Amino acid sequence: MDIRIEPGPLNGTVQAIASKSELHRMLICAAFADRPTELSVSGSPYDGCHELPNDIQATIHCLQALGAEFEVLPGLIHVMPTDHSSKPEAPLLDCGESGSTFRFLLPVAAAFSGHATFSGSGRLPERPITDLADALEKHGVSFSSRILPFTIQGKPNGGRYEIPGNISSQYLTGLLLMLPLLEEEAQIHLTTALVSSGYIDITTHIMEDFGVHVSCAGNIWELYERKTYTSPHHLHVGGDWSNAAAFLTASMLRKDQFVICQSLLPDSPQGDRKIISLLEAFGAETTVTGDSILMKSGSLHGTTVDIDETPDLLPVLAVAACAAQGTTHFTNAARLRLKESDRIESVAGLIRDLGGTVETSPDSLTVHGTGTLRGGTVNAANDHRIVMAAAIAASLCEAPVIIHGAEAVNKSYPTFFEDFAAVKGAAHVL
Numbered sequence: 476m477d478i479r480i481e482p483g484p485l486n487g488t489v490q491a492i493a494s495k496s497e498l499h500r501m502l503i504c505a506a507f508a509d510r511p512t513e514l515s516v517s518g519s520p521y522d523g524c525h526e527l528p529n530d531i532q533a534t535i536h537c538l539q540a541l542g543a544e545f546e547v548l549p550g551l552i553h554v555m556p557t558d559h560s561s562k563p564e565a566p567l568l569d570c571g572e573s574g575s576t577f578r579f580l581l582p583v584a585a586a587f588s589g590h591a592t593f594s595g596s597g598r599l600p601e602r603p604i605t606d607l608a609d610a611l612e613k614h615g616v617s618f619s620s621r622i623l624p625f626t627i628q629g630k631p632n633g634g635r636y637e638i639p640g641n642i643s644s645q646y647l648t649g650l651l652l653m654l655p656l657l658e659e660e661a662q663i664h665l666t667t668a669l670v671s672s673g674y675i676d677i678t679t680h681i682m683e684d685f686g687v688h689v690s691c692a693g694n695i696w697e698l699y700e701r702k703t704y705t706s707p708h709h710l711h712v713g714g715d716w717s718n719a720a721a722f723l724t725a726s727m728l729r730k731d732q733f734v735i736c737q738s739l740l741p742d743s744p745q746g747d748r749k750i751i752s753l754l755e756a757f758g759a760e761t762t763v764t765g766d767s768i769l770m771k772s773g774s775l776h777g778t779t780v781d782i783d784e785t786p787d788l789l790p791v792l793a794v795a796a797c798a799a800q801g802t803t804h805f806t807n808a809a810r811l812r813l814k815e816s817d818r819i820e821s822v823a824g825l826i827r828d829l830g831g832t833v834e835t836s837p838d839s840l841t842v843h844g845t846g847t848l849r850g851g852t853v854n855a856a857n858d859h860r861i862v863m864a865a866a867i868a869a870s871l872c873e874a875p876v877i878i879h880g881a882e883a884v885n886k887s888y889p890t891f892f893e894d895f896a897a898v899k900g901a902a903h904v905l
Contacts, residue, residue: 477905478881478892480869482850484732487898488767489722491714491738492516495887496677496745498712499534499575503583503652504685505554506543508706514552516712528887533571537580540566541587556706557587565590565626572597572815572857572886577623578607578645582653585616585631594624597857602813607646610636614661633659640669640694643810648678651696655687655703665694670783670810673746680744684710714738714766716747717787718863718888722898723750724791725867727759727770728798732870734898737767749785753792756780757799777801777844782808786818789840790864793822796842797831798871809838815886816856825865828853829872850874859886866895866902877905 493516505512527535527547535545542557568584568591570577577595581604584591600623608618611631619626631653638646650663669675679689686705690697719736726734741748741763751761751768758773775798782789782805789811796803811818819835826833826842830849834841850872853865862884869876884891892902 476880476882478878479903479905480866480876480878481901481903482869482872482875483899483901484729485725485867485870485898485900486733488735488737489719489894489898491716491719491736492888492890493712494715494717494745495528495530496575496674496715496717497681498531499579500648500652500678500681501684501710501712502531502534502538502552502554503579504681504704505706506538506541506556507583507587507656508556508685508704510706510708511556512554512706513709514554514712515709516550516552526889528889529571529885530573530575530887533569533573533576534580537568537570537576537584540568541584562588565592567592567594570595570599572599574599574602574643575645578604578643579649579652581607581627582611582631582649583656585611585627585629586653586656589630590626590628592624592626598815599623603642606638606642607649610638610650631657633657633661636661636663637666638663639667640665641667644669644671644674647675647696651675651678651682651689654698660701661697663696665696671746671786673744673784676744676746713740713743713745716743716745716750718891720747720750720788720791721863721867721891722894723768723770724754724795725870727754727757727772727775727795728867728870730772732772733769735767735769739766739768747785747788750788753780753785753788754795757795757803775799775844775846777803779804779806781806782811786811786814787860789818790822790825790860791867793826793833793840793842794864794868794871796844797826797848797868798846799844800846801844803842803844805840805842807838808840814858815883816858816861818858818860821856821858821861822864824856825853825861825868829865829868829876848872850876852877852879855880855883857883859884859888863888863891866891866900
């Protein structure tokens with residue numbers, strides 16, 4: 476799908492959709508809990524699975540393959556947990572393009588069923604899994620292949636699990652989610668420093684909601700007490716700071732642009748709430764009223780951003796850098812080459828296609844901002860965050876922006892263009 480975005484200011488109010496990061500983890504914990512769980516979701520009402528982000532659909536379908544049942548109603552998801560006494564034989568888990576689904580459920584499915592087949596599409600078969608697979612293999616899980624599709628056999632045992640912390644925080648999340656399903660006690664030892672630690676905060680926070688407490692001493696992670704998942708009966712999924720970042724950034728790009736984002740909790744465990752302080756580093760001004768946030772344009776200037784802890788924010792922050800006067804350096808970005816696209820190069824391509832100036836290195840991106848962009852045609856590179864960044868960049872442009880492959884936004888935010896239109900964004904399907 477190709478979309479044409481007309482230049483012009485955005486004004487209005489957007490309610491943040493339910494956090495994809497929180498929802499993945501809640502669905503998994505609920506699927507293995509002792510009783511049903513009701514999850515209430517913010518943002519545009521979900522009236523069926525077709526309106527859920529593709530990544531969340533992938534997690535639901537995989538959990539259904541493991542025996543859980545789901546009912547999706549407007550604003551609610553009811554989860555009926557798996558029956559531990561009657562497990563499906565050799566379930567097929569199609570993870571789509573979702574790295575979270577794949578890396579979270581690989582250890583979990585191994586511990587629960589001991590036999591499962593995994594498949595995936597897009598760039599998912601290319602994304603790193605070796606260290607997680609090695610850790611599981613050393614504990615009794617065999618792999619038919621290390622490249623999707625593959626089949627696993629054998630339940631993981633207890634003991635010491637060793638994984639690096641600098642490849643993906645999803646490795647640690649997957650192993651943590653597995654611990655309550657093991658028959659034996661286990662510890663997870665990180666062999667390097669942990670990256671994107673904010674995502675682990677989300678994991679441990681939600682596990683605690685389900686009665687499982689995780690302790691961390693240095694680089695060693697384990698359960699505080701041996702417990703299984705206990706349903707809290709009802710949980711509210713917080714607003715998604717990662718996706719709301721597009722509209723928060725849009726609001727500060729022009730002095731005549733005002734977009735209020737609602738349903739964002741300042742004390743959220745989501746690490747991407749740092750978008751506020753990062754935009755303030757460019758000179759934006761913040762107004763907070765309850766759970767509503769307005770970013771206003773100030774005297775915008777270049778800055779230096781260590782993107783290591785907030786890698787999903789690079790595309791929209793690069794657009795913010797174009798709105799600023801001067802040079803912005805994004806550092807510690809090497810892991811972004813392993814996302815849905817090579818996100819260093821796809822962001823650089825976005826900026827160049829719109830007439831901006833940018834330089835790349837193996838682990839950095841440098842943007843030379845002038846306060847304006849020309850406009851042009853952008854290849855979304857099958858990356859949802861490139862689509863959103865390109866759409867909000869149009870308000871900086873002199874000419875329209877055409878986005879090739881705009882359907883990639885369905886991965887995390889299928890109602891993005893509806894919300895874009897609600898704040899007077901002019902988007903037309905070609």
